[in-house]
Amino acid sequence: xxxxxxxxxxxxxxxxxxxxLRKKTPVFMQPHYLENFVQSIFNATGGAEGKTYxxxxxxxxxxxxxxxxxxxxxxxxxxxxVIVGVNALLSTPAASNLIRKRKxxxxxxxxxxxxxxxxxxxxxxxxxxxxxxxxxxxITDKIFAETRSLSEYVICESHDLDLSAPGMTTLYGMExxxxxxxxxxxxxxxxxxxxxxxxxxFASGFTLRFDAMHxxxxxxxKAILEGSLGAPEGSVVNAVPSPDxxxxxxxxxxxxxxxxxxxxxxxxxxxxxxxxxxxxxxxMIVGRNAYVTPSDSLAVLAANATLVPGYKGGLxxxxxxxxxxxxxxxxxxxxxxxxxxxxxxxxxxGNLLDAGRAxxxxxxxAGTGSDHVREKDGLWAVxxxxxxxxxxxxxxxxxxxxxxxxxxxxxxxxxxxxxxxxDAAHGxxxxxxxxxxxxxxxxxxxxTIEAADEFAYDDPVDGSRSEGQGIRILFxxxxxxxxxxxxxxxxxxxxxxxxxxxxxxxxALQDNPQNALSGIAAAADSLAEIRARTGRNAPDVIT
Ligand code: G16
Numbered sequence: 001x002x003x004x005x006x007x008x009x010x011x012x013x014x015x016x017x018x019x020x021l022r023k024k025t026p027v028f029m030q031p032h033y034l035e036n037f038v039q040s041i042f043n044a045t046g047g048a049e050g051k052t053y054x055x056x057x058x059x060x061x062x063x064x065x066x067x068x069x070x071x072x073x074x075x076x077x078x079x080x081x082v083i084v085g086v087n088a089l090l091s092t093p094a095a096s097n098l099i100r101k102r103k104x105x106x107x108x109x110x111x112x113x114x115x116x117x118x119x120x121x122x123x124x125x126x127x128x129x130x131x132x133x134x135x136x137x138x139i140t141d142k143i144f145a146e147t148r149s150l151s152e153y154v155i156c157e158s159h160d161l162d163l164s165a166p167g168m169t170t171l172y173g174m175e176x177x178x179x180x181x182x183x184x185x186x187x188x189x190x191x192x193x194x195x196x197x198x199x200x201x202f203a204s205g206f207t208l209r210f211d212a213m214h215x216x217x218x219x220x221x222k223a224i225l226e227g228s229l230g231a232p233e234g235s236v237v238n239a240v241p242s243p244d245x246x247x248x249x250x251x252x253x254x255x256x257x258x259x260x261x262x263x264x265x266x267x268x269x270x271x272x273x274x275x276x277x278x279x280x281x282x283x284m285i286v287g288r289n290a291y292v293t294p295s296d297s298l299a300v301l302a303a304n305a306t307l308v309p310g311y312k313g314g315l316x317x318x319x320x321x322x323x324x325x326x327x328x329x330x331x332x333x334x335x336x337x338x339x340x341x342x343x344x345x346x347x348x349x350g351n352l353l354d355a356g357r358a359x360x361x362x363x364x365x366a367g368t369g370s371d372h373v374r375e376k377d378g379l380w381a382v383x384x385x386x387x388x389x390x391x392x393x394x395x396x397x398x399x400x401x402x403x404x405x406x407x408x409x410x411x412x413x414x415x416x417x418x419x420x421x422x423d424a425a426h427g428x429x430x431x432x433x434x435x436x437x438x439x440x441x442x443x444x445x446x447x448t449i450e451a452a453d454e455f456a457y458d459d460p461v462d463g464s465r466s467e468g469q470g471i472r473i474l475f476x477x478x479x480x481x482x483x484x485x486x487x488x489x490x491x492x493x494x495x496x497x498x499x500x501x502x503x504x505x506x507x508a509l510q511d512n513p514q515n516a517l518s519g520i521a522a523a524a525d526s527l528a529e530i531r532a533r534t535g536r537n538a539p540d541v542i543t
Contacts (some may be wrong), residue, residue: 001172002157003076008032014040014147016140018345018487020126022112025062028123032153034066038073038108039153040146041127044139045106048077054098054128055082056090056181057110058216058279059241060117063088066110066125068160075174076154082174085181087163089241091216091280093369093377094185096132100373101184106130111279114251114366115490118244122490133350133374137466140347182223189224189380192310192372193387201390202230207270210236210382211260214246217280220379229386235270250277252284252366252378253543254291265289272389272396276378281346282366283378285385287396293513293543295325295412298362300403301384302331305360307391308384310372315359319352321345322455322470323482323498324364325412334407343457343469344484350374351461364414364498366543408504411516415539416486417495417530425485425493428533432471432483439473445523447475455482473527478502481524495534497524514542 011030014021014037021037028034042048055070057063067088074082083098084090090098092109099107112124127135127143135143156172169176189195202208208231212218218239225231238246249256252275264273264286273286285292292300302318305311317338320328332339340358342348346367352358353371362368367376368384385396392399417425439452455469470484479501486494499520503509510516525531 003154003172004157005152005154006032006035007152008036008150010148010150011036015144016126019113019134020109020124022115022122022124022488022490024490025117025119025121025123028066029062034069034125035073035153035155036147036150037125038070040143040150041108042073042077043146043150044142045127048074048079050078050080051105052081052083052102053079054084054090054095054102054104054107055088056085056095056107057088058091059087059089059243060112060123060245060278061119061121061243062123063110063243066123067163069155070108071161071171071176072156072158073153075172076156079174081177083177083179084163086166086178089216090181091185091220093281093373093375093380094181094220096128096373096375097185097188098179099128099130100132104130109279112490113279113488114249114277114282115488116245116249117278121244128374131350131354131374134345134347136347136350138464182220185220186224186228188372189383192308192380193383194309194390195229197390198229198383198386201386206272207232208235209260209263209270209273211252211257211275212236212239213248213250213252213257213275213277214238214240214242215250215276215278215280216241217276217379220280221276224379224383245278252277252282253541255541255543257284260284261286261291272386274382274385276382277366280378281376283368283381284366285381285396287400290397290400292396292400293325293364293412294362294366294368295327295364295410296400296403297381298324298360298368299327299331299407300399301368301381301388302328302335302360303403303407304388304392308387311359311370316356317352317358319349319358319361321348321363322472323484323496324362325410325500326502327407327410327412328362330407340460343455343466344487346376348457348459348466351459355461357461364412404509405506408502409509411501411503411513413499413513413517414543415497415499415521416541416543417497417534417536418489418540419492420495420534420536422493424533424535425495428495428528428530429471429483429485432528436471444526445519447477447479447519447523450474450476479520481520481527483524483528495530497528497530497539499524
């Protein structure tokens with residue numbers, strides 16, 4: 001076996017986005033593309049010499065090939081050991097758990113999350129630090145800087161390693177431990193949740209449909225929900241991970257998980273429905289005739305946390321990304337705990353969790369998690385709901401109605417305009433930015449603007465500052481609009497418009513959030529000239 005030093009040149013555009021580097025698969029498959037980025041990760045983090053890493057991915061197209069390359073590069077860079085899931089599969093939360101549990105120096109996760117996979121779709125690589133969380137901006141900036149000056153990478157020449165079963169092997173002096181991707185994660189869930197109560201719930205005839213969307217959570221959900229908790233066989237559907245996610249879009253929302261939504265709003269609906277995404281960190285929760293927005297789900301979990309053994313001592317604090325609805329803030333206020341507002345990106349929760357300032361975190365983009373790992377966790381959220389349902393013995397719809405009656409309802413929706421011309425999208429944001437100082441006091445669609453700014457975050461733990469994190473317009477009536485450009489898209493720009501309106505009068509609550517938010521949506525268009533600037537008459541995706 002030989003170690004080769006390969007001369008290379010910097011490749012444009014390897015700047016990690018909201019969550020790692022995501023590109024079209026053919027881009028990642030170009031000569032040196034993956035290798036340059038992986039070498040930059042090692043260089044930017046003090047080298048791989050003597051270090052131990054976790055490696056896994058969501059099984060999308062190129063996952064298997066990329067894993068072989070990363071293992072050969074880790075060995076050539078002098079790593080001591082890599083712990084890798086069977087067939088290089090690991091859900092993102094399971095990878096985070098292994099990084100923490102095995103006290104490694106970090107991990108490399110191969111995923112483009114909820115983006116489609118396949119030869120012409122998306123691929124991604126992300127570095128997680130030794131706390132198990134996505135590398136913070138300070139590190140991703142260094143990785144990017146490395147990509148811009150890289151002149152060589154090192155790699156071992158070897159046959160493909162057999163990753164098809166648990167076991168130990170070595171490569172150029174580096175140990176490789178192939179592990180069952182489910183076992184450690186399963187144990188952790190048993191420690192947090194009341195499995196006995198959930199088993200009793202299923203034994204009483206409670207029914208569930210979990211849609212794994214042909215993605216990585218399938219084996220986890222089969223083992224835990226059906227194998228351990230006794231959900232009837234067949235409750236977990238689309239459970240075999242496939243390289244192109246069955247040709248679908250593994251994004252658990254009402255658009256991409258439409259078959260599940262249709263079932264849940266039909267006469268044959270089970271008691272509970274849920275879905276997770278490509279790499280298993282996102283979740284969708286839906287009861288019979290009751291879709292729960294991610295922002296509401298986060299608030300409900302916070303309000304009911306002490307019903308779960310892992311959180312029975314109470315929450316230290318909670319955190320949400322800025323565009324996430326402020327339903328959580330109301331619960332935090334009632335509980336008398338801190339509520340932090342961070343920029344979009346799970347990496348911003350890491351310091352709060354590490355410092356013990358927050359126990360639960362969540363985002364409008366279908367992410368919920370806690371201090372058990374440093375990633376959001378799809379199946380964890382599903383188990384949390386099942387635990388709450390088992391204790392409260394109420395339906396999802398009843399739990400939501402109780403919650404809104406007690407805390408008020410934050411109607412919430414996100415309108416996405418996808419693959420918009422990049423210049424047009426940036427022009428729209430710039431025009432808004434310029435007008436911000438003149439907006440307070442102005443009336444739009446019958447509502448008065450109270451404040452308007454561009455969100456910047458000062459991390460209370462390490463003092464770092466992140467600017468340019470979304471434009472927010474706050475109305476006197478309590479309504480809010482946030483405008484942001486996505487940091488995870490791979491084509492043009494995606495404009496995200498987040499709409500929120502608060503109703504605290506229980507007698508005035510209504511069922512249809514889009515109706516409740518129609519005035520706020522009209523105000524968004526009029527303020528940002530969305531139609532005129534993007535040429536779009538309607539959003540591509542409404543969640
Ligand atoms: C990632 C991040 C999340 C973020 C989401 C959407 O999720 O981890 O924190 O909310 O992207 O980001 P954006 O609005 O910039 O597209 P995932 O599930 O894709 O890793």
